Amino acid sequence: MRQFLRTVFLVDLLKGLWVTFRSQHPKYIYTEQYPAQRPKVAERYRGAPRLNIHPETGETLCIACNLCALACPENLIVVSWERDEQTKRKVLTNFTYDTSRCMFCGLCEDACPVDALELTQDFELAFYTREGAIWDRQMLEEGPRPTRYKF
Numbered sequence: 001m002r003q004f005l006r007t008v009f010l011v012d013l014l015k016g017l018w019v020t021f022r023s024q025h026p027k028y029i030y031t032e033q034y035p036a037q038r039p040k041v042a043e044r045y046r047g048a049p050r051l052n053i054h055p056e057t058g059e060t061l062c063i064a065c066n067l068c069a070l071a072c073p074e075n076l077i078v079v080s081w082e083r084d085e086q087t088k089r090k091v092l093t094n095f096t097y098d099t100s101r102c103m104f105c106g107l108c109e110d111a112c113p114v115d116a117l118e119l120t121q122d123f124e125l126a127f128y129t130r131e132g133a134i135w136d137r138q139m140l141e142e143g144p145r146p147t148r149y150k151f
Helices: 002-008 011-022 067-071 107-111 137-142
Strands: 049-051 077-083 090-098 117-119
Touching: 049 137, 067 077, 067 107, 090 137, 107 117
Parallel strands: none
Antiparallel strands: 049 117, 077 090
């Protein structure tokens, strides 16, 4: 009989609503004014990838060793290179990174012996097409350019 009355009078529903409305008091609500105020990002946050360049020469630090592509569990990094006949060294020709499939684990960053690839704290990675999420070497060297809204 007791269970029947609880069901008829929706006691469990009312208890749940009480928990919800108890925490809805305006003093407990915090809203970020996102485009106007940039949120603080944690120090260890892993966001958009970037290929670092040498500050003096302007050349990429990548030595085309392909270790980042081998370490990536999603197989989303493609490194292309050619051998320079004079120096007998590998020269990076193409570097492609698919951010739509990336889980931002940081294994590629850890595998790089020269710290050429890093995951930055940039978090705005929205695109209108799937092709926009596939970054080439130029995009990786420049980094993402999020829209800055003016108010």
